[in-house]
Amino acid sequence: MLTMNFPARALAILLPACLMSTALMSCGTLELQRQNLNPFTINTDLKGELFTDASSQVAYLADSQFNQQVPFLKVRVQAEVKFGTLTPSGPVTLNFYARSSKPETCELFSARYYVCDNEPVGNKIGSVTLNAGESKNVLLEGSALDDAVRGGVGYLGLQLESGRLYATDTLEFNPVVATASL
Numbered sequence: 001m002l003t004m005n006f007p008a009r010a011l012a013i014l015l016p017a018c019l020m021s022t023a024l025m026s027c028g029t030l031e032l033q034r035q036n037l038n039p040f041t042i043n044t045d046l047k048g049e050l051f052t053d054a055s056s057q058v059a060y061l062a063d064s065q066f067n068q069q070v071p072f073l074k075v076r077v078q079a080e081v082k083f084g085t086l087t088p089s090g091p092v093t094l095n096f097y098a099r100s101s102k103p104e105t106c107e108l109f110s111a112r113y114y115v116c117d118n119e120p121v122g123n124k125i126g127s128v129t130l131n132a133g134e135s136k137n138v139l140l141e142g143s144a145l146d147d148a149v150r151g152g153v154g155y156l157g158l159q160l161e162s163g164r165l166y167a168t169d170t171l172e173f174n175p176v177v178a179t180a181s182l
Contacts, residue, residue, distance in 0.1 A: 066154025092163030
């Protein structure tokens with residue numbers, strides 16, 4: 001007959017729980033659920049200096065890019081981004097920002113873009129460096145994105161950190177997948 005004293009029984013119960021929590025913590029973010037989002041394209045056809053040289057300004061399309069409600073508390077969005085250009089000029093580094101409402105306090109250009117100065121650092125959700133014709137997987141995450149995707153209205157902002165974009169350049173986001181995470 002097998003008998004255990006109390007500390008041995010407690011250890012038998014607690015040890016698997018501790019090992020499981022250690023394994024989960026070592027994995028970083030744990031994916032729980034996925035939802036496909038609509039693909040979209042950003043055309044960099046703004047006139048002026050916004051995309052021709054690095055700038056602190058952030059441009060948002062006047063229409064929402066994240067327009068599906070996702071019931072996740074914490075969200076990570078992964079997208080394949082393809083940089084299309086007719087005028088290759090070397091790599092570009094882009095920063096992405098998010099808002100959960102239309103940036104109407106910013107200046108509206110051509111009824112298509114809002115251009116904002118000095119966006120809050122907390123709105124930055126990711127960055128990427130791309131060469132002409134290149135596609136890369138981009139991970140976007142942050143509390144501003146959480147609010148935008150959860151509410152079903154999300155505006156993706158674009159800031160040129162380095163390089164040069166032209167009026168004929170495009171950024172295609174396809175596929176776009178939201179993942180719930182802890």
